[in-house]
Amino acid sequence: MNTKVYENNINELVIEEMRKILPQDAVSTKIVDRLAVCHGAFNVEYKWIQAGKYPYIPDLVVWPETTEQVSEILKIANKNKTVVIPYGGGSGSVMGSVFFNGGICLDTKKLTKFILNEKGMSVTVGAGWNIGQLEDELNRFGYTMGHFPQSMNSATIAGSVATSAIGTFSTKYGKFDDILIALEVVLPTGEVLYTKDSPKASTGINLNYLFLGSEGSYGICTEVTAKIWLKPEARKFSVYTFKTTHDGFEAVRKIVSLGQATLAVVRLYDEYESVFTIDAYKFEEGYALLYLGFEGRKDQVDLEMNISDEICRAEGGLYKGDQAAKQWEKDRLDTSYGLGTTHLPNGAAESLEVSASWDKLEDVWLAMRNAIAPYAQIIHVHFSHMYHTGGNLYCIIHTIRGKNSEDAEKNFLKCVKKALDACVKAGGSISHHHGVGTLKSKWMSDEHNNGFEVMKKIKRAIDPNNIMNPPVLGLGGEANVG
Numbered sequence: 212m213n214t215k216v217y218e219n220n221i222n223e224l225v226i227e228e229m230r231k232i233l234p235q236d237a238v239s240t241k242i243v244d245r246l247a248v249c250h251g252a253f254n255v256e257y258k259w260i261q262a263g264k265y266p267y268i269p270d271l272v273v274w275p276e277t278t279e280q281v282s283e284i285l286k287i288a289n290k291n292k293t294v295v296i297p298y299g300g301g302s303g304s305v306m307g308s309v310f311f312n313g314g315i316c317l318d319t320k321k322l323t324k325f326i327l328n329e330k331g332m333s334v335t336v337g338a339g340w341n342i343g344q345l346e347d348e349l350n351r352f353g354y355t356m357g358h359f360p361q362s363m364n365s366a367t368i369a370g371s372v373a374t375s376a377i378g379t380f381s382t383k384y385g386k387f388d389d390i391l392i393a394l395e396v397v398l399p400t401g402e403v404l405y406t407k408d409s410p411k412a413s414t415g416i417n418l419n420y421l422f423l424g425s426e427g428s429y430g431i432c433t434e435v436t437a438k439i440w441l442k443p444e445a446r447k448f449s450v451y452t453f454k455t456t457h458d459g460f461e462a463v464r465k466i467v468s469l470g471q472a473t474l475a476v477v478r479l480y481d482e483y484e485s486v487f488t489i490d491a492y493k494f495e496e497g498y499a500l501l502y503l504g505f506e507g508r509k510d511q512v513d514l515e516m517n518i519s520d521e522i523c524r525a526e527g528g529l530y531k532g533d534q535a536a537k538q539w540e541k542d543r544l545d546t547s548y549g550l551g552t553t554h555l556p557n558g559a560a561e562s563l564e565v566s567a568s569w570d571k572l573e574d575v576w577l578a579m580r581n582a583i584a585p586y587a588q589i590i591h592v593h594f595s596h597m598y599h600t601g602g603n604l605y606c607i608i609h610t611i612r613g614k615n616s617e618d619a620e621k622n623f624l625k626c627v628k629k630a631l632d633a634c635v636k637a638g639g640s641i642s643h644h645h646g647v648g649t650l651k652s653k654w655m656s657d658e659h660n661n662g663f664e665v666m667k668k669i670k671r672a673i674d675p676n677n678i679m680n681p682p683v684l685g686l687g688g689e690a691n692v693g
């Protein structure tokens with residue numbers, strides 16, 4: 212792998228300047244602190260840790276407590292051309308916070324403001340709020356954000372902005388793009404930018420979209436204003452089996468796309484991923500499995516369940532109660548299944564998530580499955596975020612075992628390449644909610660065509676010294692992962 216993917220100027224003077232503007236315990240060059248924040252949660256990074264030779268670490272870590280401190284840090288970094296990579300919960304899965312050529316790690320966890328706006332139905336919080344803790348805090352006041360990513364106990368709220376994330380109840384509450392109202396961002400030059408909390412404005416481009424999914428390449432998000440909802444009165448589930456995944460697709464498409472009922476959760480597991488659950492519950496062998504979740508007022512939930520039930524049965528769905536889905540609800544934050552394979556010195560397991568419109572989604576699914584098949588021993592696919600015009604595809608790949616950990620890494624990266632090439636060819640988007648990082652940056656021009664050049668021009672205009680997380684999205688350096 213190419214290690215010098217960006218220029219980074221760091222020396223004792225820069226560190227001294229940081230010490231002058233920050234409290235003593237907010238700057239560290241200790242190896243233990245630098246190791247703690249030097250990686251995300253992608254399986255290749257895990258392999259490096261497992262091998263005990265993590266190759267890329269930051270030169271120092273800073274923990275600002277205020278927006279003013281973030282601004283001062285970036286002014287010093289910009290003047291000295293020192294790279295800064297923001298770090299939230301470190302749960303990113305696309306190698307988006309790897310210090311290929313060192314730099315400053317700006318850990319956001321001490322940015323913890325909290326202002327509840329009950330009349331405006333929003334909350335304004337510091338970037339570093341852990342999503343699980345924030346949800347608990349909102350629940351204490353009778354509210355929910357409705358944002359439940361599987362990583363909610365490790366990820367931060369600004370991480371959701373930076374990666375354009377999504378939670379498992381997205382069909383009701385929306386993806387983070389829909390939940391986000393306003394932002395405070397410190398630009399690479401140290402200027403502070405605010406967007407307004409109006410519900411909608413026709414006043415030029417919506418600048419929130421410049422930072423949603425920008426993975427720290429255009430600035431550091433310091434505050435987030437997000438929608439809140441009343442905590443729902445009822446939550447219910449129903450489970451169906453379908454003879455084929457295609458039949459399940461048709462049922463979901465008719466419920467979601469033809470606007471017949473509002474679901475909170477949709478999880479359609481293809482015939483292959485369904486095998487274990489079908490077996491455990493003695494459902495029909497070889498069938499696909501669908502979980503539907505409903506939330507809101509009791510009478511509304513019952514009505515939506517009835518409408519969905521009618522549609523599922525009309526598409527050949529067999530009703531199976533709610534137990535399997537309730538078990539999913541209970542286990543949904545548990546990620547130990549994939550780790551079992553990754554723990555093996557010669558194994559690797561990871562998810563890849565893409566999206567496509569309804570007319571292309573089944574083609575993307577089959578194309579990706581076929582492309583990965585020669586390199587994987589297990590491929591699980593489900594569809595868990597559905598929209599009016601299409602949906603996502605979430606693929607969990609356990610690669611064929613290699614001789615050692617290098618082999619496992621190579622095998623996994625080969626799966627990524629085969630899968631994303633197939634996805635692009637079939638008309639899908641290379642990432643639905645994990646982002647691009649350095650893992651998928653090679654596909655950015657396929658994804659955006661000349662839009663990618665526009666993004667690079669914006670990068671040069673906002674970040675003339677290329678100090679903000681340069682290699683992510685391929686905007687300020689190419690990491691050549693794989």
Ligand SMILES: Cc1cc2nc3c(=O)[nH]c(=O)nc-3n(C[C@H](O)[C@H](O)[C@H](O)COP(=O)(O)OP(=O)(O)OC[C@H]3O[C@@H](n4cnc5c(N)ncnc54)[C@H](O)[C@@H]3O)c2cc1C
Nearest residue numbers: 299300301302303307360361362367370373376377427432
């Ligand atoms: C087991 C597991 C389950 C997951 N489930 C989901 C899921 O259900 N839904 C989902 O969307 N994702 C999921 N993810 C992916 C990951 O949790 C998300 O990408 C999450 O939004 C990352 O947040 P974080 O705070 O951990 O960010 P980090 O990993 O710290 O950073 C991610 C990227 O954002 C940048 N960044 C972080 N903070 C800021 C900031 N304040 N300003 C600017 N840039 C910043 C970083 O530089 C990096 O490029 C999962 C990951 C794992 C490991």
